[in-house]
Amino acid sequence: MTKKAFVPIMLQHFSLMNTSKRIFLVFLTLVALWCAGILLAPLLKSAGLSASSILYSFYSSICHQIDGRSLHLAGHKLGVCARCASLYLGFFLALLIYPFLRTLQMKQVPGRLWLFIGVAPMIVDVLLNITGLHASTIATRTVSGLFFGALLPFYLVPPLLEAVAQVIDRLPSRGGLTYARKTEQV
Amino acid sequence: MHEKPNKFRVALISGAVIGVVSAIPGLNLLNCCCCAGVWLGGMLAMYLYRQEFTEGMPPLESSDALLLGLMAGVVGAFVSTFLSVAILVVFGPVEAEFLRSLFEKGLERLAEEGTMPSDMVDQFRDQLEGAVRDSARVSSILGNLFIELIVYPIFAILGALLGYALFRPKTPLQPTPAQ
DSSP states (O other): OOHHHHHHHHHHHHHHSOHHHHHHHHHHHHHHHHHHHHHHHHHHHHTTOTHHHHHHHHHHTTOOOOGGGSOEETTEEOSSOHHHHHHHHHHHHHHHHHHHHSOTTOOOOOOHHHHHHHHHHHHHHHHHHHHTSSOOOHHHHHHHHHHHHHHTHHHHHHHHHHHHHHHHHTSGGGTOOOHHHHHHHO | OOOOOOHHHHHHHHHHHHHHHHHSTTGGGGGGTTTHHHHHHHHHHHHHHHHTOOTTSOOOOHHHHHHHHHHHHHHHHHHHHHHHHHHHHHHOSHHHHHHHHHHHHHHHHHHHHTSSOHHHHHHHHHHHHHHHHHTTOHHHHHHHHHHHHHHHHHHHHHHHHHHHHHHSOSSOOOOOOOO
16 A cells, blocks of 8 residues: 555545544544653654653653653653653553443443552552652552553543533534533424 | 533632642642642542532533633643742742752762762753753743643643543433444
């Protein structure tokens, strides 16, 4: 397949997908870009490209980026610390397998208990570190971050797909109406 | 049929909370963990908005969470920038100084252990000095506002959606409309 033919075919496939699949694919792409930026920062730095400083500066607003608390790639720290990086990567990996575990039409989210179970290792790790009972390591930060990150899509994807679908449905180009007006008409 | 409650008031309150959490030195360390402060602000927005619903109103929807998170994030970015500038004017670059002292300790330890060559330590020190000086520049403040206007709405939306998933009424939802 030539490069020229690839884009129209992909666009055609995209337009044939239902709303949920399209929204999910866009969300997955955005998360992939976010994670790619985290991994690209050290790679660009090792290549001596100044674009890395833009990426580091962007991610600095959401993470302390302390070298000793970060995972390294090509000799340089990632765009965010180990905990954040593993959380985002866990989120991305879970998002990749999400359609194989649940249908995109499924609107139910798991119970609150699972969210507390998911966040508990991270909170315990932070609290043990603050109280000085056990110093958190790169391994504990990475594992607890991955665990929590991998759980989040199961809570975020259903309301996100539903919300974006509702917004699209109400766009003026689709004859959008507010809920109240719709019910009045019925 | 009543209209839904106004989102603007809730977005202002939760945006103010996001701004305060993000601007107060020390408290803003909460945002060092994947913008946790902004996530919580989004969740707070959803919680407060849900409290405003009364009988006869249209049901709370996930698109409300999306819009509320977006609004709270934008308000939060502006409030955070405004408070940061106010703190900078009144107290000077306390946050940058605090971070410098934090990094200084790490650098000293690395230099003592010999894990980092001394010339590299000096280079890092110069960069830290530069960061403290730059923190008061208008371009730096505007640059931060620009980044916050991108990042805060994203995380506030995620927080609000998570809040919606946790606080929503237990009535069955309509399936997402297929094309």
